[in-house]
Amino acid sequence: MNQLKLLTRQTFTVAMDLLFPPHCVSCERVGSLLCDRCIATMTPAPERVLPGLDGIRVQVNFEGAASAAIHALKYDRQPRLAEPLGNLLHQALQVANWPVDVVTAVPLAAGRLQERGYNQAALLGDCVARLNGWTFMGEAVTRLRETPSQVHLSAQERRENVAGAFGARSDLVAGKRVLVVDDVLTTGATLLACADALRAAGATCVYGAAVAGAVFHAEPV
Ligand SMILES: [Zn+2]
Numbered sequence: 001m002n003q004l005k006l007l008t009r010q011t012f013t014v015a016m017d018l019l020f021p022p023h024c025v026s027c028e029r030v031g032s033l034l035c036d037r038c039i040a041t042m043t044p045a046p047e048r049v050l051p052g053l054d055g056i057r058v059q060v061n062f063e064g065a066a067s068a069a070i071h072a073l074k075y076d077r078q079p080r081l082a083e084p085l086g087n088l089l090h091q092a093l094q095v096a097n098w099p100v101d102v103v104t105a106v107p108l109a110a111g112r113l114q115e116r117g118y119n120q121a122a123l124l125g126d127c128v129a130r131l132n133g134w135t136f137m138g139e140a141v142t143r144l145r146e147t148p149s150q151v152h153l154s155a156q157e158r159r160e161n162v163a164g165a166f167g168a169r170s171d172l173v174a175g176k177r178v179l180v181v182d183d184v185l186t187t188g189a190t191l192l193a194c195a196d197a198l199r200a201a202g203a204t205c206v207y208g209a210a211v212a213g214a215v216f217h218a219e220p221v
Contacts, residue, residue, distance in 0.1 A: 038065035086127025125181035158189035174202030185210035
């Protein structure tokens, strides 16, 4: 995008914010799309290990304000939330301090991408790449087939659901250390399937990062 277009868009955004001040998607306070008070209420996610990844980082638990913000990013056409949520992801990555050559994102199903107009994971990946001076390549991982919704599937069913669902471009990732970004980590099946594709395409290291992690509550006995 040339400088004039960028300036025009930024001026338009500032003007719209003045006319229609943004509200926090969690508490509705006026001033920003995700206010500092709500960010401060988010709880840190526990350390995770996913065999098959060289490292995994998740910043906060998927509940409360984090859940509200990610929901709005995905379903309420609020792509600008990728900025504050990307900052959270950036904090997680600063702790990890991985040597990354390429950042990519879990690809969205074609139908959903068309409907939503953007891939929220790609917006987050682009944000952390910019903050770290890394290269973002949204097309490094591709979807080879559509996968049914995983919402009601067990961990084993999720692995089977996404096995072989992704491919990766060896011209972009061979010999590279790749970070794959997603918005929410549940069992990790999707990230692992992406990692399999990246390794098959020659990536030497695959790291994973998500803004929020699903909270598993122990079953009552
Ligand atoms: Zn708030």
